[in-house]
Amino acid sequence: MDRLLAESAALVSIPLPQEEDRYDKAAKALVAKLSKLSPLELAPAKDDLDATPPFSHTILYTYILVAGIEASAASGKAPPRQLPSTALPEGALWPYITQLLFEFDPIQTRYCGIQFMRIVDCVALGAEQTANYVPAIQLLHHVILRLDNTSSTLTSTHRAFLRLCLLSQAYAEAVHILDQPIYHIPSRHDTRTNRCLCSDSDQTWIFLSPGTGLSQPITSRTYLEYYLMGGMCYMALRRYKDALFFLEVVLTAPTLQNIASAIMVEAYKKWLFVGLLLTGTTPPIPKSVGSNAIRHIRALAKPYESVAEAFKGSNIGQLRAEIEAGNHIWQDDGNYGLAIEVYQAFRKFAVQKLSRTFAALSIAEVAKRTSPDPSDIAETKAYVETLIVGGDLSAVITDGESGAQTLRFLPTSASTRPEAQVGAALASQTQELQTLLKHVQDTEHRMEVTKEYIDYLKKLKKARDEKKSGGKGSSKAAVDEDIDEDMMEEI
Template identity: 30%
Template sequence: MDQALATCLAFPPEEPLNDDVAYDQAIQAHLLKLTKLLKDPPVPLSQYGGQLLELTDPEYNSLSYLAVLHSLCVPNLAGPREFVLVKLVKFLLGFDPRQIRYAGSHLSEILTAVCNGSLLPPAAAVEVVSAAILKIDPTGSMFTSTHLQLAKLAYNTNNIDPVLKVVEKNIVFYPGMANSKRPAMLCDMTLSPSVYIHKDTGFTNPVKATSVLEYDLLSGMMFCSKRDWEKAHAAFERILTFPTRDGGCSKIMAEAYKKWVLVSLLSKGKAIPIPQYTGPAAAKAYQILGKPYKEVASLFDTTNAEELRSEVEKSSQIWQDDQNVGLMKEVLSAYQEWQIKNLQKVFSKISIAEIRQQTKSAQTGTILNSDDDIEALIHNMIISNSLKGVLEKNDDGTVFLTFLPSSTVLSEAEYAQELAKTAVQLKALEPIFKTTNERLGTSREYIKHLIKDQKRAADKSELDPTMGFESHVDDEDLMGGVTSTA
């Protein structure tokens, strides 16, 4: 016990480690001692592991604490359950991310056990795993196998709020990407997450394309449950434009397309075209598979509420089979709301009575029964922040809706705060930008594009040596030399 405790407390040392080289050397030596302790302990750690957890600090002795905790939790829980789980939660919320870079496999195994529901209740599991992922990678830009495990747990158990801080992050890197370099020292805190998070460091298992698609689908559905239509729209769009080897359309891509059409109506108020970078074969498949959805979308931007309601009722079995009944109800509910919002293109102020006569409900196919119903609807829209406006009453009792500008003018202090916030965000993106730029610079397709672009510029210069930079810009796709994988 004393020898094990001395080993656990040996890192970090009392004297400061002034640079990455010294830190890396010290932690590598500590890892050798920990490995020996775990591989051949004089007494099984399960007998005195609890004492070690009491005498070490999860924030200060993170590497040692994880080693002991792993021996008590994987593959099965050993020791007093409540005691160990309290220590587990404390660790996952407070570990030192720099130390943990050297024990990615141990941490991933614990996170997998937590996501499988074998250790913590779902609400607590989603909270602590979300926190752990963002401690490892504060940018949230690196996708790992744990992301999908967490998304499944959160969605299937309806514990969505804690995971939003993870799924809202923009994924830039994926395991196994080409041209990914390996770090000289894991402790370098300026590293891009893609450099220290990969299968070799144990933070993730290899992932398949289907894992990425499933994660985006779950993310989109969770955003739908929160009625965050813009983010749901972006998540589904990533799926339907996903590049495939044969340029085809998988089942999950077709499913996402149908939801994307409906969410487009909710977020944009109208049907929008498929992005141009969608694979041509997939785009053709969407037109066929999503025909009933396109019919609804084409009617949403008209004033024919009765026909829209009839079209939705006619294909009710399709919505049920596709598990899109809830989204279709949202579309019917949003129809009149978008009619009201579109009135601001013509009016700056309009009476409630006029709004009632000029808009219809797609749920009934007719105008609402009374001005009070319209006023209540508008009031709810203002409260939910879906409409920028105020309700005002004249002396004669007539109620008007005054539309407000969508953007507000910031004070000088508020503007300065926004600038400072943006500067911090840009600073945090530096490692990501640097890594992306390095990967792009070694990409064969990008090099071909540069050669083609330089040759094109040289040809134009020979024709007219007086031409300036702006004259060299034409309508050709800037990435025309890149072969699409879609």
């Protein structure tokens, strides 16, 4: 143990980025020695962790901690497919797990990514096993941002984090990560020209990949689940514009043979209701959604489309009947609360529609046109007042000579903002655009060095050579079609 500790301490003395090659060799040598030791050989070293700071000795600390968890699991005290109690909150190993995940060195984790992610997975699994979600949510949130402070690369930890947030209804914590745009998906292939894992010149997204073990492979299902769960978190906070965007990402994802998946069907159902809540109308189908896919989706979402059709009319009774008829469907799909909100939103949009036709209207007439109980004038007045106070309606209520109250709609005018506020908004948007362009350039570079793109260039060159020589089958359209078919097969 003393020799391993000395080798681990030697890493700290190697300056980065000046001596990347030396650091890389020393770190790999340490990992090679630790990999040869069994959990039973490493587990007793747990007693030394108290005097071992995780930041300076992340590799060694991680291997010893994983060995301790495996040794506890092998003792047979834990039920099958469950974590040992020592790895759960209040367990003997839990203080070491939290200390490592709060203080780890992001550079050293690149060399022990698989082992490190086993600890992260233990935290997520332990949270579900004990239904104690808060500690795990805090730890995973910290891990995501410590590995990448922009959270711009989608990793398997993102999905685990969102799942725990949904299970615990910790939606506010979820949006701290969701508000960070995703620009990169981990690549299965290492595209770095600099082979040192400790390189400071490479982008962070290069290391957050299955190649280093810091993320499990991101499948199409993982990708769709992240955006579906993200949309659900935004919906819970009534941030419907953001929710609509996340759900549209799911709908517009490429599909094999243009056939929709079950996740896309679930996203469409929520997307339809969220669109009604946001704008009061059925949102237009995104143009990039495949025609066959959307046909299959709509066939499986008929009850939702019936509600959307009833929402377009002016009969609140018909809408109520459609929603009540599908109560068991909304409950089975987990959309019952969303359906209730759609019913409640109908009245708000019905009142807003009156402003497009009338300059003023008696409260009694408003009740007759929009209220579930037209005879309850006082309730209608109270409801309209809540819309006015909440900013959903630009109007005032006035008293007439006969005592009748009238709702007078006010002209909507564009709100003016101070010049300083406008300037700050423009500066923020400029910064966001520059960041986006930078990530686009990185993505283009990744595409240029992939095997698929190189094969495409070879086919293109071959087509040009055939065209110059006047050979048959040199039609550019035919070549493009062949290339497209090959790319679809790979997808």
